[in-house]
Amino acid sequence: MTTGTITPEGAASAVQTARAGDDFLVFGALRASINRIDERLLHLLAERAKVATDIGLAKRMTDRPIHDAAREAEHADRLCTVGEALGLAPQVVRDLYQVLARQGFSNQLEAPVAASVTTTPPDSESFRLARIEPGRSPTVVQVGEAQIGAGLFEVIGGPCAVESEQQIHNAADHARAAGVRILRGGAFKPRTSPYDFQGHGMQGLRWLAEAAHSRGMAVVTEVLNPADAEQVAEHAELLQIGARNMQNAPLLRACARTGRAILLKRGPAATIREWLCAAEYILLEGNGQVILCERGLRTFERETRNTLDLSSVAALRHLTHLPVIVDPSHAAGRDELIRPLCRAAHAVGADGIIVEMHPCREEARCDKRQALSPGQLRSITSDVQLVRVRRDE
Numbered sequence: 001m002t003t004g005t006i007t008p009e010g011a012a013s014a015v016q017t018a019r020a021g022d023d024f025l026v027f028g029a030l031r032a033s034i035n036r037i038d039e040r041l042l043h044l045l046a047e048r049a050k051v052a053t054d055i056g057l058a059k060r061m062t063d064r065p066i067h068d069a070a071r072e073a074e075h076a077d078r079l080c081t082v083g084e085a086l087g088l089a090p091q092v093v094r095d096l097y098q099v100l101a102r103q104g105f106s107n108q109l110e111a112p113v114a115a116s117v118t119t120t121p122p123d124s125e126s127f128r129l130a131r132i133e134p135g136r137s138p139t140v141v142q143v144g145e146a147q148i149g150a151g152l153f154e155v156i157g158g159p160c161a162v163e164s165e166q167q168i169h170n171a172a173d174h175a176r177a178a179g180v181r182i183l184r185g186g187a188f189k190p191r192t193s194p195y196d197f198q199g200h201g202m203q204g205l206r207w208l209a210e211a212a213h214s215r216g217m218a219v220v221t222e223v224l225n226p227a228d229a230e231q232v233a234e235h236a237e238l239l240q241i242g243a244r245n246m247q248n249a250p251l252l253r254a255c256a257r258t259g260r261a262i263l264l265k266r267g268p269a270a271t272i273r274e275w276l277c278a279a280e281y282i283l284l285e286g287n288g289q290v291i292l293c294e295r296g297l298r299t300f301e302r303e304t305r306n307t308l309d310l311s312s313v314a315a316l317r318h319l320t321h322l323p324v325i326v327d328p329s330h331a332a333g334r335d336e337l338i339r340p341l342c343r344a345a346h347a348v349g350a351d352g353i354i355v356e357m358h359p360c361r362e363e364a365r366c367d368k369r370q371a372l373s374p375g376q377l378r379s380i381t382s383d384v385q386l387v388r389v390r391r392d393e
Contacts, residue, residue: 045100052104072101095382102387121319127276129283130290130320138321141261141289143238144218146181148291149323154352155342155385156220156325157377158184159359161197161366162204170359172211174374178381182238183212184354188224189366190244197365202231209235220263220354226254233258243267243295243330246278256285263291263354265327268298272312276320292316292324293354296331305333305370308341310348317391323351329370335361338372339380346384349391355380 059065076097083093124131140149148154157175162168162185175183187204189197200207205221212219220238223229224245233239239255239262241248246267255262262282266275279290294313296306308331316324328341342353358364361371372380 048100049103049107052107055104056107076101098382099386106388124319127273127280127320130276130279130322132319132321136321139288139290139323141291141323143182143220143261145216146218148325149351151389153346153350153384153387153389154182154325155180155377155381156182156184156352156354157357157372157381159186159366160329160356160364160371161186161189161199162208163197163200163365165207167359168204168207168211171357172215172217174359174377175357176215176217178374178378179385180377180381181217182220183208183215183217184220184240184356185211186366187221187232188228190222190224190242191366205232205235223251223255226250229254229258233260237261238263238291241265246270246275249281252278252281253285256282256287259287261289261291262287263293263325265293265295266297266309266312268296268306272315272319276316279320279322290322291351292320292322293327294324294331294350295327304331304337306331308332310344310350313345313348313350317349325352325354326350327354329354329356329367329372333367333370335370335372335376338370339376339383342380342384346387347390349389351389353380353384 076094079097080090080093084090118132118134118136120133121131138149140147142148146154155178157178157180159167159171168185171185172183185204185208187199187201187208189199191198208221209219218237219235220240221232221236222240222242223232224242229239229251233255237260239258239260241251241255241262241264243265244267245251246265247270252264264275264279264282266272267278270278275292279292282290294309296304296308299307301307308326308328310326313324313326316322326341326345328338328345332338332341338355342355345353355377356367356371357374357377358368358371359374361368361373364371
């Protein structure tokens with residue numbers, strides 16, 4: 001029998017292994033506790049929804065108003081007081097209650113009894129795959145955890161450009177904390193002036209993908225060159241075709257052939273039907289995962305960067321089965337206008353928004369004036385994120 005000698009290095013390694021095993025057990029137990037709490041919360045939320053439905057029925061039977069703003073405000077204040085005593089920030093409690101109140105209010109409303117009649121739009125042969133038709137279901141585009149067009153309002157956010165590895169990781173932290181599930185960021189930047197920052201190219205895209213994927217988010221980024229489409233698709237779940245390239249047929253086809261979902265922005269001087277014809281190029285390649293993005297038109301107005309055409313969202317509901325989101329950042333060009341435009345996008349029936357947020361916007365190398373702060377992004381997501389999309393027929 002051979003007896004080995006235990007060296008100091010071996011003893012230290014054994015201790016580290018034991019500690020690692022203990023850490024694994026501790027974290028596993030804590031995660032299991034969190035999971036059980038989450039499941040109990042879901043049961044409570046389902047119970048609350050049933051009670052809210054019963055309340056709505058009782059109110060309608062007694063001809064009482066469904067919404068009582070004064071009672072809700074008083075109840076929210078009381079919950080904030082209770083939450084503060086439990087160690088919870090009042091704003092967190094208020095934000096959670098607002099989500100619950102909106103859901104409860106929705107449960108109290110009577111379901112509509114009459115369905116709208118779908119008809120094929122006239123003169124639509126030029127976009128026959130994109131057009132709406134009787135029996136054709138609305139398209140839902142899966143991007144990571146998010147489903148664009150499934151009925152929940154989605155917020156896509158991140159910086160205009162990937163400026164450094166540290167910057168995009170900081171931005172990803174703030175975006176994820178705000179509830180963002182798709183991180184945006186430009187690796188290839190088509191700037192008006194050739195002397196402006198053009199992005200870090202594939203290196204920037206790798207930074208973006210690492211920042212997003214390590215935090216459970218999907219990636220959306222712009223493709224400029226048809227030759228780059230396949231390589232970009234290896235890192236991004238959603239390929240963006242920018243406004244300048246809306247009618248770039250070779251780029252449309254190249255991106256479509258990757259099989260990735262496509263975000264197609266409206267050109268600054270394009271009609272709605274020209275926009276749908278551009279989407280048709282993608283659909284003809286067999287890729288049905290197309291999201292349309294309204295980002296404003298070039299007009300004579302100088303108070304905003306572009307004029308946001310929210311009427312296009314309403315018009316598209318009668319023309320196409322494709323989901324539609326709105327880019328208020330490029331439309332407004334000013335951060336203080338973006339939050340109300342996000343609310344307006346939700347009210348008119350958009351499926352979501354894409355906004356720019358920089359972790360330190362004073363240092364932004366691209367579109368500094370329209371970049372949101374992390375706090376502004378959180379305010380927007382608390383307003384509209386994951387709320388049911390309003391589609392008034």
